[in-house]
Amino acid sequence: MTDPVIFTRAGFFQGARESVPLLIGTMPFGLVTGITAHGAGLSILEAVLMSAVVYAGSAQLLALAAWTHPAPIVAATFAAFVVNLRLALMGPVLAPWLDRLRGWRVWLSLFVMADQTWAQSVRTMNAGGNDAAVLLGGGTAMIVVWTIMTAIGHVVGSYIQPPPGHPLFFAALAIFVCMLVNMWRGPRDILPWLIAAVVAIIVSRLLPGGSWHIVSGALCGSLVGGLLEHYRKTPA
Amino acid sequence: MRLDLSNLAAIIGMALATYACRGGGYWLFRQIRPTPLIRAVLAFIPGTLFVSYVVPALVAGGVRQMVGAAVTLVIMITTGSLIGAIVGGTGAAWLAYSFL
Numbered sequence: 001m002t003d004p005v006i007f008t009r010a011g012f013f014q015g016a017r018e019s020v021p022l023l024i025g026t027m028p029f030g031l032v033t034g035i036t037a038h039g040a041g042l043s044i045l046e047a048v049l050m051s052a053v054v055y056a057g058s059a060q061l062l063a064l065a066a067w068t069h070p071a072p073i074v075a076a077t078f079a080a081f082v083v084n085l086r087l088a089l090m091g092p093v094l095a096p097w098l099d100r101l102r103g104w105r106v107w108l109s110l111f112v113m114a115d116q117t118w119a120q121s122v123r124t125m126n127a128g129g130n131d132a133a134v135l136l137g138g139g140t141a142m143i144v145v146w147t148i149m150t151a152i153g154h155v156v157g158s159y160i161q162p163p164p165g166h167p168l169f170f171a172a173l174a175i176f177v178c179m180l181v182n183m184w185r186g187p188r189d190i191l192p193w194l195i196a197a198v199v200a201i202i203v204s205r206l207l208p209g210g211s212w213h214i215v216s217g218a219l220c221g222s223l224v225g226g227l228l229e230h231y232r233k234t235p236a
Numbered sequence: 237m238r239l240d241l242s243n244l245a246a247i248i249g250m251a252l253a254t255y256a257c258r259g260g261g262y263w264l265f266r267q268i269r270p271t272p273l274i275r276a277v278l279a280f281i282p283g284t285l286f287v288s289y290v291v292p293a294l295v296a297g298g299v300r301q302m303v304g305a306a307v308t309l310v311i312m313i314t315t316g317s318l319i320g321a322i323v324g325g326t327g328a329a330w331l332a333y334s335f336l
Contacts, residue, residue: 020319021318021319021322022318024319024322025318025319025322042243043238043239043240043243045238045239046238046239046240046243046244046247049239049244049247050247050250053247053248053251054247054250054251054254055254056250056254059250059254060250063246063250069240069242070240070242070243071240071242071243071245071246072246073242073245073246073249074249076246076247076249076250077246077249077250077252077253078253079250080249080250080251080253080254081253081254081256081257084253084254084257084258085257086257086285086289087254087257087258087261088257088258088260088261088264089261089281089285090258090261090281090285091258091259091261091262091263091265092261092262092265092270092278092281093278093279093281093282094262095262095265095266095270095278098262099266106262107259110255110258110259110262111255111258111259113258115286115289119282119286122282165333167300167304167326167329167330167332167333168326168330170301170304170325170326170329170330171322171325171326173290173293173294173297173301173304173305174304174305174308174321174322174325174326174329175318175322176286176289176290176293177290177305177308177309177312177321177325178308178312178318178321178322179286180283180286180287180290180309181309181312181313183282183283183286184283185283189280189283192280192283192284193283193284193287195284196283196284196285196287196288196291197287197288197291199288200287200288200289200291200292201291201292201295204292204296213288213292214285214288214289215288216288217284217285217287217288217291218281218284218285218287218288220284221280221283221284221287221288222277222278222279222280222281222284223277225276225277225279225280225284226273226274226276226277226278226279226280227273227276227277229276229279230272230273230276
């Protein structure tokens with residue numbers, strides 16, 4: 001990337017436009033989150049507020065599954081931290097963009113960063129894109145749709161409660177499968193991906209119910225890949 | 237339009253914890269001066285992160301989810317259409333749920 005990083009209105013709308021398929025895939029997930037919030041006894045105002053400020057589906061579902069009255073403040077906070085630890089690995093990947101932005105542009109872009117829109121931005125950045133507003137645009141579209149779907153889900157929840165294993169919910173996982181295709185860079189990915197898969201499966205058995213398997217799988221696979229690549233290029 | 241105080245506190249707690257991850261990871265990264273090795277490692281994060289997300293979920297989900305994932309994968313690789321892959325994969329998973 002040789003061009004200077006820019007942050008334009010056009011980039012913002014490009015990000016929003018490109019996120020449309022991701023939004024459609026995420027809709028059932030938002031719906032389920034609203035239905036679950038209703039089932040946990042949250043008011044529609046509380047459900048909408050949670051989606052707008054926490055904005056992290058798997059953390060919300062995990063916390064809501066164990067919701068009590070009065071609310072489990074410490075447990076819910078801890079659950080959110082553990083499930084979202086993976087997000088801490090994602091920001092630094094976009095450093096080539098974020099390093100060149102200032103103030104609210106950095107911290108607001110990170111606030112609306114979701115797995116799917118982040119992946120989209122990484123792809124744009126690696127393809128030579130230099131408009132960092134793509135991240136904010138995709139994320140903003142995502143948080144708006146996410147919050148609206150939660151509200152709809154809360155209303156729907158008064159009438160129906162689809163079972164947890166309903167195939168509609170597969171849409172959320174399908175997005176992640178597609179992201180894998182987008183992230184594939186060739187044979188040098190084979191070993192790191194294999195290591196990530198094996199470590200993630202093992203850790204998901206040992207420490208279920210968080211994102212430890214995601215964090216440890218990603219770190220182990222990336223360390224091996226990075227070390228191999230680094231020392232192949234610069235022999236000691 | 238009820239807003240319970242303990243619910244509000246839990247929601248704020250979750251929001252702070254989540255932003256500590258979202259913003260905090262990059263904030264920490266900014267404090268250190270990344271070496272070429274760190275950059276090489278970071279370049280592998282996107283792929284391995286999604287692998288670590290998807291593979292355990294598929295293993296836990298069983299045959300029906302695998303069918304859905306396989307169809308998603310094939311459509312995505314052959315057509316490159318995100319929306320086609322999501323709709324087709326979810327449809328296939330739905331069929332698998334109905335018949336398997």
